[in-house]
Amino acid sequence: MAGGEEDIEDESLIGKIADTLTDEKEFVVEKAIQALKVIGKNNPSLVTKIISQKVKESPENEELKSVVDIVLKSIVTVEKIDELVEESDQRELTDKELIEKEEAEIIDKELELKKKEIEIKNKYGTRREET
CATH class of the missing domain: 1.20.5 (Single alpha-helices involved in coiled-coils or other helix-helix interfaces)
Known part of the structure; x- marks a missing residue:
């Protein structure tokens, strides 16, 4: 994240970032992945909860599952x-x-x-x- 490391604990903000994981533009998806990885390092349980919920809302979306898998693997060491x-x-x-x-x-x-x-x-x- 440009400008420094700030703890983000706002569920709605993390949810909005997670919503962009299925954007048509690849660079938007990449930035969302990067943001969730950074947020997830400081608050892994919240990010895990929110993105897991997004997958449950769209269980048929394989692309979303793949992207969420990438995020989860990076924050769950x-x-x-x-x-x-x-x-x-x-x-x-x-x-x-x-x-x-x-x-x-x-x-x-x-x-x-x-x-x-x-x-x-x-x-x-x-x-x-x-x-």
Whole structure:
């Protein structure tokens, strides 16, 4: 980008740039790719989200898929892939912890129910013996 590096976080602006990825003029497409690459280095998740959404809006547009692929490959480096893998591993641990906690709660509730059943049986059992 001429004039310096500025963080761009405006979704609508990134969306407008992404809209030019299917322009008829090749130089416009090239400039859009360059701009998205630069923006994507500082804010990869936002750019990825927006251009992926553009592809979902036009799933039959192979040219768009190709251009988006170029942009994504340039902003998703090996380091960022490692970060994404770490994040997903952390989410998996959190999910496992939640499941274990819920299972423990279910077991506790089952034990409470069994205790109540035994109490009820004992109450009715002793009443029957009295009669």
